[in-house]
Amino acid sequence: MDQSTLLYGAITLVVCGLASLYVALVAWSPPPIVTRESEKKYLCHASPKKPRPLPRLADPSSVDLTVVVPAYNETERLPIMLASTIDHLTSPALKHKYKFEVLIVDDGSSDNTSTASLKLAAKYPKCDIRIVTLEKNWGKGGAVRHGMLFGGGERLLMVDADGASRFTDLELLWEAMDKIAPDNAPGVVVGSRAHLVETEAVVKRSLLRNILMYGLHTILRIVGVGHIRDTQCGFKLFSRAAAQQIFPAQHLPTWMFDVELLLLAKQLRIPVAEVPIDWHEVAGSKLNVVTAPLQMLRDLLIVRANHLLGRWKAVPSKAKSD
Structure with a gap:
């Protein structure tokens, strides 16, 4: 067998x-997140049966x-979280600072989360609490994306339903946003737990969770968001x-959607600030520490590959929502 035949064979193997x-990437990439007509409307205390259109x-x-x-x-954890949110936003010190709305996105729950949320909204009749129910369970990233695409705020805060983050720390994020994105310019402020790594809040976590945390940080440096010390904190503010x-431009509906958001911000040259916040672990996490590492690694590779190949692109303009 001559050298030309060997070279041809090697090239064929590489191409194949x-x-x-590439075929595997396409097959493993999540399908487009589809917004159904019913999901473009919400219920609230003032209109508990007749859906109203979302902005x-x-x-x-x-x-x-x-x-x-x-x-x-989240029927068990949501009441405590919502109480702390409303208490802060309606406190005498802030009563006239924010005109706000709370958008609870029920991600296809099986425990009547939407019904429970409507009952909670009735406890705060003077507050604009909106409930939208997704027809299927997309994952946390899909629920956050939906809420952002249909929110009316000049600034939009994503916050976990478990109440693990101290809601009063919103003021720290707000001040940071004022600095990096004045006059309503593009900006992202990330609540960070990185300063808690050596404290009891993290030390007392299970060994498996801590191994997962350190492994994730190593991978994040490889994929390009190592400049953010805590990508996964569920307390982020967006202009x-x-x-x-x-x-x-978000595609991932799963746990790693936070990383995709930060990669998109980096590509779009949107400034990102990281602010230390208070945080404590709350029982009832939906994260499966056995299967999560493999899923996270797969999703990170999918995101990075799709962006490198140009299949997923960030468009620096005011794109229309679904």
Whole structure:
């Protein structure tokens, strides 16, 4: 066998290998997140049976702040979280600072989270608490994306339903946003637990969770967001201008969606600030520490590969929501 035949064979193997990897990437990439007509409307205390239309992210803002709460089977943890949120936003010190809305996105729950949320909204009749129910369970990223695409806030805060983050720390994020994104410019502020690594809040976590945390940080440095010490904290503030560019381009509905959001911000040259916040672990996490590492690694590779190959692109303009 001459050298030309060997070279041809080697090239053929490489091409076939790359083609196979590309086919696998396409097959493993999540399908587009589809918004159904019923999901473009919400219920509230004032209209518990007749759905009202949600605003679109591409529209001008109607309030100062939208609080987006992704909720999957959260009937037990949501009341405490919502109470702390409303207590802070209606406190005498802030009573006239924010015109706000709370958008609870029920991610296809099986425990009547939407019904429970409506009952909670009745406890705060003077507050604009909206409940939207997704027809299927997409995952936390899908629920956050939906809330952002249909929020009316000039700034939009994603916050976990478990209440693990201290809601009063919103003021720290708000001040940081004022600095990096004045005059409603694009900006993202990330609540961070990185300063807690050596404290009891993290030390007392299970060994498996801590191994997962350190392993994830190593991978994140490889994929390009190592400049953010805590990508996974569920307490992030977006200016409307930033959200309009980032969320229509989001593809991942799963746990690693936070990383995709930060990668998109980096590609779009949107400034990102990281602010230390208070945090404590709350029982009832939906994260499966056995299967999560493999899923996270797969999703990170999918995100990075799709962006490198140009299959997923960030568009630096006011993209329209679904």
